[in-house]
Amino acid sequence: MAYAVEMSNICKSFNKGKVQALDGVNFTLGRAKIHGILGENGAGKTTLMNVLFGLYRADSGTICVNGKPVEIHRPKDARALGIGMVHQHFMLVRTMTVAENVVLGLPSSKAPFLDIKSATSKLLELSNVFGLKIDPGAKVWQLSVGEQQRAEIVSVLYRGVDILILDEPTAVLTPAETRDFFKMLGKMKAEGKSVVLITHKLEEIFDIADEATVLRNGKLACSTEVSNTSKQELTRMMVGKDVLFNLKKSSYEKNALDSNERLKVKNLSALNNKGLSALDNLNFSIEAGEILGVAGVDGNGQSELCEVLTGLRRIESGDISVNGTSCTGREPKAFIDLGVAHIPEDRHMTGMAMNMDVSRNLIIKDFDRKEYSFLGILKSGAIERNADRAIAEYEIKTSGAEARVRELSGGNQQKIILARELGKNPKVIIANQPTRGLDIGATEYVRQKLLEARDNGAAILLVSADLEEIMQLSDRIAVMYRGRMTGIVPGASTMEEIGLMMAGYDNTKPEACNA
Amino acid sequence: MTEATAKSAFNSVISAVTAVFTALIFGFVLLWVCGYDAVKAYTTMFNGAFGSANRFAETIVKTIPLTVMALGTAIAFKSKIWNIGGNGQFIVGGALSLYVALNFKLPALIMFPLSIFMAFAGGALWGGLAGYLKAKYNANEVITTLMLNYIASFLLAWLVRGPMMDPAGFGFPQTPLIDKSLQLSSLLAGTRLHSGFIIAVIIVILCWILSRSIFGFRMELIGESHEVAAYSGINVKKTTLMTMLISGGLAGLAGWNEVFGLHHRLLDDVAGNYGSMAIVIALLGGLHPLGIFVSGLLFSALLVGGGTMQRMSGIPLSLVDIIQGTVIIFVISRAALTLKSK
Numbered sequence: 001m002a003y004a005v006e007m008s009n010i011c012k013s014f015n016k017g018k019v020q021a022l023d024g025v026n027f028t029l030g031r032a033k034i035h036g037i038l039g040e041n042g043a044g045k046t047t048l049m050n051v052l053f054g055l056y057r058a059d060s061g062t063i064c065v066n067g068k069p070v071e072i073h074r075p076k077d078a079r080a081l082g083i084g085m086v087h088q089h090f091m092l093v094r095t096m097t098v099a100e101n102v103v104l105g106l107p108s109s110k111a112p113f114l115d116i117k118s119a120t121s122k123l124l125e126l127s128n129v130f131g132l133k134i135d136p137g138a139k140v141w142q143l144s145v146g147e148q149q150r151a152e153i154v155s156v157l158y159r160g161v162d163i164l165i166l167d168e169p170t171a172v173l174t175p176a177e178t179r180d181f182f183k184m185l186g187k188m189k190a191e192g193k194s195v196v197l198i199t200h201k202l203e204e205i206f207d208i209a210d211e212a213t214v215l216r217n218g219k220l221a222c223s224t225e226v227s228n229t230s231k232q233e234l235t236r237m238m239v240g241k242d243v244l245f246n247l248k249k250s251s252y253e254k255n256a257l258d259s260n261e262r263l264k265v266k267n268l269s270a271l272n273n274k275g276l277s278a279l280d281n282l283n284f285s286i287e288a289g290e291i292l293g294v295a296g297v298d299g300n301g302q303s304e305l306c307e308v309l310t311g312l313r314r315i316e317s318g319d320i321s322v323n324g325t326s327c328t329g330r331e332p333k334a335f336i337d338l339g340v341a342h343i344p345e346d347r348h349m350t351g352m353a354m355n356m357d358v359s360r361n362l363i364i365k366d367f368d369r370k371e372y373s374f375l376g377i378l379k380s381g382a383i384e385r386n387a388d389r390a391i392a393e394y395e396i397k398t399s400g401a402e403a404r405v406r407e408l409s410g411g412n413q414q415k416i417i418l419a420r421e422l423g424k425n426p427k428v429i430i431a432n433q434p435t436r437g438l439d440i441g442a443t444e445y446v447r448q449k450l451l452e453a454r455d456n457g458a459a460i461l462l463v464s465a466d467l468e469e470i471m472q473l474s475d476r477i478a479v480m481y482r483g484r485m486t487g488i489v490p491g492a493s494t495m496e497e498i499g500l501m502m503a504g505y506d507n508t509k510p511e512a513c514n515a
Numbered sequence: 516m517t518e519a520t521a522k523s524a525f526n527s528v529i530s531a532v533t534a535v536f537t538a539l540i541f542g543f544v545l546l547w548v549c550g551y552d553a554v555k556a557y558t559t560m561f562n563g564a565f566g567s568a569n570r571f572a573e574t575i576v577k578t579i580p581l582t583v584m585a586l587g588t589a590i591a592f593k594s595k596i597w598n599i600g601g602n603g604q605f606i607v608g609g610a611l612s613l614y615v616a617l618n619f620k621l622p623a624l625i626m627f628p629l630s631i632f633m634a635f636a637g638g639a640l641w642g643g644l645a646g647y648l649k650a651k652y653n654a655n656e657v658i659t660t661l662m663l664n665y666i667a668s669f670l671l672a673w674l675v676r677g678p679m680m681d682p683a684g685f686g687f688p689q690t691p692l693i694d695k696s697l698q699l700s701s702l703l704a705g706t707r708l709h710s711g712f713i714i715a716v717i718i719v720i721l722c723w724i725l726s727r728s729i730f731g732f733r734m735e736l737i738g739e740s741h742e743v744a745a746y747s748g749i750n751v752k753k754t755t756l757m758t759m760l761i762s763g764g765l766a767g768l769a770g771w772n773e774v775f776g777l778h779h780r781l782l783d784d785v786a787g788n789y790g791s792m793a794i795v796i797a798l799l800g801g802l803h804p805l806g807i808f809v810s811g812l813l814f815s816a817l818l819v820g821g822g823t824m825q826r827m828s829g830i831p832l833s834l835v836d837i838i839q840g841t842v843i844i845f846v847i848s849r850a851a852l853t854l855k856s857k
Contacts, residue, residue: 312745333748342746350746353739364736364747368729376728 002067004163004194005029005052005083010061012047021047022058023218029163029211034185034195036209036226038202038238040466043215045198046088049165052196053085054078065163084161086152088168092140099123099136102155119158126157130187133180146177153184164188165196170204171299182208200465201297202231202238214238260287261324262459263309263428268318270308278304280483282318286428286459291450293474293491294463296502301483302463303345306432309461310342311335323427336365339427343417343434345463351417352405359387359401362420390419395445411442418446422453429453429460435469447473467498527806530849531799535813538841542834556830563823564816572706574812574819576777579715580605580769582811584793586722587638587765589802591656593726594758595738600645600660601766602790603667604638608767609774610674611637613781616693617679623696630697634771635764641667642763643756650752656759664790675783688783699776711776716808718768723804725761734758766793795839798846814839 005028012022022044029035037045050056052063054072063070065081072078078085092101099119108115120136127134132150140148149169156164170178185195185208197209205212205226212229214221214237221237222229264285272278278301286292294302307313309320311332320327322338335342344350352361363372363383372382387401394415398408405413414434421429431450435443450473454460464470470477471491478488479501486501539557546553564574584601591598612634616626641663648654672688674680681691692698699709725731733754736744741751769789774781796814800806821835 310746331748331750332745333750336748344746346742349740350742353736353743355739356735360732364743367732373729376730377724378727378729378732380727 002031003028003064004031004033004066005196006064006067007048007052008062010048010051010063011059012044012051012056013059021218022051025061025215025218025220026223027213027220028223029194029196031194032189032192033210034189034197034208036197036199036205036212037215038199038205038212038234039215039221040200040238043238044218045200045215046167047218048215049085049167049196049198052078053083053165079159079161082160082162083165084156084159084163085165086149086156086167086169088171090148090152092148092151094141095139097137097139098134098143098151098154101140101151102136102158106159123154123158126154129191130154130157131180131184144177146173146181149173149181150184157188162192163194163196165198167198168200169197170199170201171297178204200238202234205234206231260289261285262288262322263461264319264321265309266319266321268308268320269316270304270313271316272301272304278483279308279315282485284478284485284488286461288427288457288459289454290475291454291460291462291473292488293470293477294461294480294485295467295470295477295498296465296480298465300480302480303432304483305480306342306345306430306461306463309335309428309430310340339424341421341424341426341429341458343414343421343429343431345432345436347410347413347417352413354406355404357402357404358391358396358398358408358416359383361405361416362387362390365420366424390416390423393423394419411438411445414438414442414446418449422449425456426453426458429458431460432463433465434462435464435466471498524803524805527801527803528809530801531806531810531813534799534842534845534849535810535817537845538838541841542838545837546830546834551828551830556824556828556834559827560817560820560824562820563827564820568703569706570819570823572703572708574815575712576707576709577815577818578811579709579711579776580773580789581792581796581815582808583715583718583769583772584766584789585796585800585807585811586718586804587642587762587769588793589797589800589804589807590722590725590734590765591642591758591762592797593738593802594734594755596646596649596755596758596762597657598642598645598660598759598762599657599790599794600642600663600667600763601769601793602786602788603660603664604641604763604766605770605773605786605789606667606671607641607770608634608636608638608764609770609785610671610679610781611640611767612771613690613693613774614679616697616775617691623694626697630775631768631771634767636767638767638770639760639764642759642766646756646759646763649759650755668784668786671781671785672783675781679781681780690781692779693775697775698779699772707777709776711772714768714772718765719804719808722765726804730757766790769793795843795846799842814842 007025007027010022010025013020025044025048027048037048039045047056051058052072054074054077057073063072070081072081093104099116102123103114103116103119109118123134123136126132132154134147134150134154140151143151170181173181188195197204199205209226211224212226212234213223214234216238265282268279268282269277270279282305284292294305296302304313308315311327311330311334315328322335322340325338327334327338348354353364360383363386366372367378372379384401390396391398391401396415396419397412405416434450435446438446447469450460450462462470462473474491476488477491477498478485479498481502489497543553543557546556563570565571584605588598588601612630615633616630619626621629645656645659645663648659649656675688675690679690681687681689684691699711702708702710702712733749736747736749737751737754737758744751770786773785778785792814796810797807799810817835817838821832824830825832
């Protein structure tokens with residue numbers, strides 16, 4: 001029997017060949033199977049599926065659908081072949097109803113008028129068949145995230161797809177919603193649909209998938225039947241056995257007279273943007289010369305934690321102190337002045353002003369200091385000298401201090417942030433995904449700089465979705481799961497142990513294993 | 516002045532001049548196609564704007580309020596705060612300073628700076644109101660400043676027909692004249708050119724200094740993105756409010772200049788369509804003080820020269836509107852092009 005989809009030797013590079021996103025990847029999807037694609041961030045999971053859905057064109061390789069070779073140039077071609085995709089970010093018009101969203105862009109039998117009535121009845125029929133509870137008349141903005149996702153899926157099914165690609169569908173769901181979602185996937189399989197599930201959660205593969213493909217750094221790490229493998233094996237495939245980086249950890253000589261506790265957090269709770277609990281009673285402290293790695297699946301409160309620790313997010317209760325000074329309820333400026341450096345998660349949106357030049361981006365936290373201004377007027381000479389120094393010291397590749405940072409590569413942009421944040425010998429460094437999206441050379445550079453800062457006595461909180469990075473750099477490792485820290489373990493813990501904690505098992509409290 | 520700042524000033528001036536001249540060429544072709552003597556029309560237009568001392572003075576007289584108001588608009592626009600309420604701020608600033616000048620008997624040496632202060636305060640109050648609503652409740656400033664324009668212009672209509680109406684003015688909707696000692700002195704005998712021009716030049720220089728200052732940097736970061744600004748330790752709400760205070764205050768100063776330098780009283784509809792022209796001038800000048808000064812001059816020349824052209828050669832003033840519209844299209848497409856090239 002032919003496969004539903006067979007992709008062979010797919011290559012795809014970005015930035016004129018500088019970034020090899022996919023390198024000779026083979027992928028097969030069986031008919032009426034659920035196929036999990038696993039991998040770390042940036043492993044190429046979404047890129048591979050975007051190639052199948054026609055959003056990207058592969059540089060080389062062939063695609064067969066139902067045994068026939070096909071050319072997919074655009075999403076329209078994919079839809080004609082019965083392939084549908086639900087993206088991580090929903091593509092719904094929030095002010096319209098579910099039914100209106102579904103018929104959007106489709107020919108209507110009552111043209112030029114919309115045929116909402118027959119769409120509604122077909123939607124109800126679909127939701128019966130697949131167990132998708134959805135009210136076609138509800139406005140999208142009134143729906144919960146889980147319901148919006150069902151609306152997305154139902155609108156793809158409405159178009160009569162046989163092959164459904166879901167990009168990290170459970171990232172936004174609660175456990176109860178996830179259970180319902182998996183039941184629905186089971187029904188779709190029973191109806192003969194083939195499903196691709198992109199995920200980085202191992203548990204889901206074992207809960208629902210029949211086959212699994214693991215990608216690592218754009219290459220196929222393994223492809224297997226789920227029944228023939230184990231969690232340990234897949235984890236190993238995901239992160240790779242070979243240690244890429246050989247970083248030397250020296251130890252910071254602690255000064256016995258000083259209080260070494262640089263950052264202390266007590267009973268800290270905070271809400272996320274939706275007003276739901278994001279941080280739930282956190283307690284930890286970081287000493288000078290120590291890196292506390294925070295591992296965990298994205299969206300378990302790590303971003304909120306970093307924002308709270310830099311004054312960018314209000315806390316609900318608890319206390320934060322930096323170097324013994326309480327910062328509870330203070331503005332970001334207070335944190336900066338106390339020596340808290342911040343390498344933000346999103347360097348484009350938060351970390352730098354993309355339209356400003358390099359020299360000005362290097363001083364966006366210091367422009368009001370004496371060295372850069374006189375009687376309130378900025379000293380352009382001092383600003384340029386600072387830029388020249390930073391460019392030389394951090395080996396920033398740029399056409400000059402006057403170049404807009406927009407024109408720089410991601411790695412060099414990150415170097416600007418490092419130069420600014422680490423240049424002033426910070427007491428505390430909050431680093432959120434500092435190497436995300438960087439190439440190997442830049443990644444190594446960033447890690448090296450963080451270790452240097454640690455050896456110079458900074459207390460570092462390192463949040464990363466890259467377990468390998470956490471394990472290499474951290475002195476202690478905490479795992480965040482749904483706003484809590486499920487135990488803090490020494491840096492030498494095994495990857496399996498941490499993987500279990502990431503799924504919610506708390507090894508410090510064995511009785512709490514109910515996740 | 517470093518090389519980079521000189522370059523940005525030069526660029527803003529050059530692109531303003533280019534946009535206006537391209538639009539003029541377009542207008543030239545249009546005239547020619549419509550069967551007018553385009554060369555003659557443009558000669559009259561040029562002479563109308565620069566041909567004699569008096570005409571040149573008229574051009575400068577127009578430049579003064581437009582430039583000052585455009586500077587205020589530019590300060591808000593740099594922070595990506597879309598203050599389109601220049602007219603309202605102009606009116607309130609002008610009215611408040613005039614009220615003080617008419618009702619308090621103080622020596623000119625005190626009254627003069629006081630009236631400037633009141634004009635700034637009036638404009639700042641009107642702009643600050645929108646700024647406060649934006650900072651506190653995230654109210655869209657486009658809507659609030661526009662609404663405040665209407666309130667100010669009806670307020671003005673009421674003032675000049677009611678409490679501030681000139682009792683000896685034969686029922687004209689206008690206030691009494693301010694005392695001679697408070698009227699800005701003439702710069703050029705026999706013309707309406709007044710010393711408000713010097714004050715406008717000073718304001719251009721102050722705005723240039725502001726753009727190089729710590730506070731200017733804050734405003735620019737706010738304009739880049741609120742996330743970056745907050746990350747840099749800037750109080751976004753406070754800076755938003757301050758920006759609107761200054762932006763409105765400058766429009767108020769434009770009102771003061773017009774009232775104390777030109778009319779010496781408040782008239783109904785004293786602000787005309789300065790507000791919308793100030794927006795175009797601010798954008799045309801690339802939001803750079805020097806660029807704005809040059810665009811203000813070019814635009815005023817177009818207005819004054821266009822009026823003369825209509826009177827002398829019978830070509831409708833709509834042509835000037837067309838040229839202005841073309842300038843706007845060039846300004847917008849240039850912005851779109853630079854965005855695309857990023």
